[in-house]
Amino acid sequence: MKIKVTIKDVAKRSGVSISTVSRVLNNSKPVSPEIRQRVLEAIRETGYRPNLLARGLVLRKTNIIGIIVPDISNAYYSELVKGTEEISNMYNYSILLCNTYGELKKEMEYLNLLTEKQVDGIIFMTTNLTEEHVRWFKENDVKSVFVNRHIEGMDIPYVSIDNYNAAYDATNYLIELGHEKIAYIGGPLSDEILGMKRFEGYKQALYDAGIDFRQELVRVSKIGIKSGYEAMGDILDVHKDITAVFAANDIMAIGAVNCILDRGYKIPQDISVVGFDDIPFASIIRPALTTIRQPIYDIGAVAARMLIKKLNGEKLDEISVNLPYQLIERDTSAKAKKRRK
Amino acid sequence: MKIKVTIKDVAKRSGVSISTVSRVLNNSKPVSPEIRQRVLEAIRETGYRPNLLARGLVLRKTNIIGIIVPDISNAYYSELVKGTEEISNMYNYSILLCNTYGELKKEMEYLNLLTEKQVDGIIFMTTNLTEEHVRWFKENDVKSVFVNRHIEGMDIPYVSIDNYNAAYDATNYLIELGHEKIAYIGGPLSDEILGMKRFEGYKQALYDAGIDFRQELVRVSKIGIKSGYEAMGDILDVHKDITAVFAANDIMAIGAVNCILDRGYKIPQDISVVGFDDIPFASIIRPALTTIRQPIYDIGAVAARMLIKKLNGEKLDEISVNLPYQLIERDTSAKAKKRRK
DNA sequence: TTGAAAGCGCTAACAC
DNA sequence: GTGTTAGCGCTTTCAA
Numbered sequence: 001m002k003i004k005v006t007i008k009d010v011a012k013r014s015g016v017s018i019s020t021v022s023r024v025l026n027n028s029k030p031v032s033p034e035i036r037q038r039v040l041e042a043i044r045e046t047g048y049r050p051n052l053l054a055r056g057l058v059l060r061k062t063n064i065i066g067i068i069v070p071d072i073s074n075a076y077y078s079e080l081v082k083g084t085e086e087i088s089n090m091y092n093y094s095i096l097l098c099n100t101y102g103e104l105k106k107e108m109e110y111l112n113l114l115t116e117k118q119v120d121g122i123i124f125m126t127t128n129l130t131e132e133h134v135r136w137f138k139e140n141d142v143k144s145v146f147v148n149r150h151i152e153g154m155d156i157p158y159v160s161i162d163n164y165n166a167a168y169d170a171t172n173y174l175i176e177l178g179h180e181k182i183a184y185i186g187g188p189l190s191d192e193i194l195g196m197k198r199f200e201g202y203k204q205a206l207y208d209a210g211i212d213f214r215q216e217l218v219r220v221s222k223i224g225i226k227s228g229y230e231a232m233g234d235i236l237d238v239h240k241d242i243t244a245v246f247a248a249n250d251i252m253a254i255g256a257v258n259c260i261l262d263r264g265y266k267i268p269q270d271i272s273v274v275g276f277d278d279i280p281f282a283s284i285i286r287p288a289l290t291t292i293r294q295p296i297y298d299i300g301a302v303a304a305r306m307l308i309k310k311l312n313g314e315k316l317d318e319i320s321v322n323l324p325y326q327l328i329e330r331d332t333s334a335k336a337k338k339r340r341k
Numbered sequence: 342m343k344i345k346v347t348i349k350d351v352a353k354r355s356g357v358s359i360s361t362v363s364r365v366l367n368n369s370k371p372v373s374p375e376i377r378q379r380v381l382e383a384i385r386e387t388g389y390r391p392n393l394l395a396r397g398l399v400l401r402k403t404n405i406i407g408i409i410v411p412d413i414s415n416a417y418y419s420e421l422v423k424g425t426e427e428i429s430n431m432y433n434y435s436i437l438l439c440n441t442y443g444e445l446k447k448e449m450e451y452l453n454l455l456t457e458k459q460v461d462g463i464i465f466m467t468t469n470l471t472e473e474h475v476r477w478f479k480e481n482d483v484k485s486v487f488v489n490r491h492i493e494g495m496d497i498p499y500v501s502i503d504n505y506n507a508a509y510d511a512t513n514y515l516i517e518l519g520h521e522k523i524a525y526i527g528g529p530l531s532d533e534i535l536g537m538k539r540f541e542g543y544k545q546a547l548y549d550a551g552i553d554f555r556q557e558l559v560r561v562s563k564i565g566i567k568s569g570y571e572a573m574g575d576i577l578d579v580h581k582d583i584t585a586v587f588a589a590n591d592i593m594a595i596g597a598v599n600c601i602l603d604r605g606y607k608i609p610q611d612i613s614v615v616g617f618d619d620i621p622f623a624s625i626i627r628p629a630l631t632t633i634r635q636p637i638y639d640i641g642a643v644a645a646r647m648l649i650k651k652l653n654g655e656k657l658d659e660i661s662v663n664l665p666y667q668l669i670e671r672d673t674s675a676k677a678k679k680r681r682k
Numbered sequence: 683t684t685g686a687a688a689g690c691g692c693t694a695a696c697a698c
Numbered sequence: 699g700t701g702t703t704a705g706c707g708c709t710t711t712c713a714a
Binding site: 683684685686687688689690691692693694695696697698 | 699700701702703704705706707708709710711713714
């Protein structure tokens with residue numbers, strides 16, 4: 001076990017005071033060239049590494065950003081975390097990763113833990129923003145940025161996409177292909193985005209096109225391939241004549257695709273499917289999935305950038321950012337066979 | 342901006358010394374019930390939260406584990422990180438996430454950064470273990486655990502699976518199905534696992550079955566769906582009569598599957614495909630991929646558990662652990678049409 | 683059982 | 699330009 005070498009050792013070895021060492025370390029004040037040289041040499045010889053913990057204690061700054069996600073093994077979140085990680089690293093911040101399984105209890109624990117660990121800021125993601133969250137963020141003024149969620153009336157920035165309009169566009173795309181019986185598969189209603197926003201976009205598009213909304217054509221369940229599969233099955237059991245389905249995310253959409261295929265229907269000839277997110281696998285599965293592309297990596301990157309600006313006391317141009325989305329036409333969607341009446 | 346409340350404030354408010362507060366906080370020494378009560382109350386009233394940074398400085402313990410991965414957006418690594426995160430959290434450790442893109446430079450930077458941040462230990466993953474890594478780990482005695490890689494002659498524990506035998510079994514499975522012309526698609530040779538171990542298992546299985554190894558049937562490239570697709574294409578251009586292919590991981594296998602399908606062959610009737618890893622999407626794509634299942638989550642969990650034992654000074658039962666793997670038969674593999682001679 | 687004081691490794695006034 | 703010193707918020711001797 002080597003003994004840790006500290007700033008004192010470097011000071012002693014180079015025959016200067018610790019403040020001088022600190023100065024060359026941080027370039028915080030001028031130091032004469034010869035002394036700087038001596039110090040640098042001593043650092044090299046001793047293999048000195050500054051203790052960032054100690055520095056953090058006096059500077060009240062850890063250069064650590066906490067990131068709270070429901071499920072890091074979910075392609076959506078891992079891509080997003082990658083974005084935050086890269087940007088953070090660029091600005092000399094590290095990422096403390098917290099996985100919550102979407103459980104409120106864990107989320108609250110992590111929120112508290114992160115503040116105790118003195119992280120400089122928090123990037124927060126949850127599927128279900130509750131009163132308890134709101135209260136916490138009101139009581140604890142930790143610099144934070146939200147992703148995909150938003151607390152009304154608080155100045156916590158957030159980054160997302162316009163889920164309502166994106167869902168509207170996706171549905172409308174199917175309508176323009178001539179589809180009328182368009183099923184909807186979504187997340188639980190407790191989920192503001194996957195349960196509500198996208199559902200509303202779907203309904204509005206139907207409405208604007210003069211198509212009656214029919215509750216029998218929608219299935220809502222927890223998010224997952226299997227639920228997507230089952231939801232599709234439930235609908236197909238009763239409504240064999242649907243010609244299209246819009247799923248609130250790719251995971252559910254892929255489940256739906258598998259179900260449709262397993263039942264012997266052809267995609268897109270018999271049934272068109274449109275997903276949401278454009279996770280990497282959307283383009284890989286066959287048939288490749290038509291979907292709404294979210295700039296997932298960018299969302300993470302922008303969230304990190306906004307947080308860092310906040311940490312630097314810079315003014316944010318906008319408190320909330322909606323990044324552009326895009327409809328990606330691939331192989332699961334086609335014109336409806338029967339003409340629209 | 343609220344002013345941070347410190348242990349001093351709590352002490353003042355409850356009319357005791359900071360040492361007493363510290364004692365009730367940590368249960369480190371007996372404190373009389375009345376005083377304990379007073380202190381607890383003061384803590385509640387002030388909303389005091391211990392500063393873990395300061396505690397870490399004196400205890401020389403941050404309860405943070407650094408984890409270094411090539412690509413967090415890769416399903417394999419994100420699942421693995423999930424395993425470490427969960428176990429770490431159970432034992433009161435947090436995860437500092439470092440994404441390297443497999444670049445040596447970034448890996449070294451992170452290694453240094455993590456030690457400066459005083460993490461208690463490091464879980465290290467790389468695709469290509471170099472001399473520089475070895476040197477670093479020799480010079481810095483940071484408690485670490487390796488995943489899937491191993492430094493010969495050092496007592497750094499690692500956890501993995503037996504890649505050689507798993508690849509052997511996968512290949513042998515195809516042989517037993519009657520296949521003889523079995524192509525191999527793998528990672529770069531610089532990659533100890535995806536380039537070497539699995540390749541050798543493949544060759545040995547061929548050898549043991551009396552099948553001549555043919556270099557023309559192997560393609561090696563960087564890891565990715567696209568490379569898998571292209572590698573498969575290259576082979577198919579020349580050798581239209583192969584009846585099976587073993588890919589060194591699922592990503593490449595999925596690329597290969599898509600290529601085979603795009604060229605109008607049927608899977609598994611014309612060509613069987615076996616992958617490696619059993620990433621979540623292996624069971625989702627159609628046809629579902631036959632593959633070797635690695636207990637990915639468990640690998641991460643075990644790595645974390647081992648590291649934490651090390652941090653506690655507990656003796657490890659084994660310095661290196663190979664977790665069990667399993668061949669999962671799904672829909673991309675079937676008996677060869679022509680009988681083996 | 684409690685308090686005073688030293689010190690973890692560092693930065694930043696403040697003096698010189 | 700350089701050194702001395704007072705903390706940052708906490709734990710832990712050491713005395714009382």
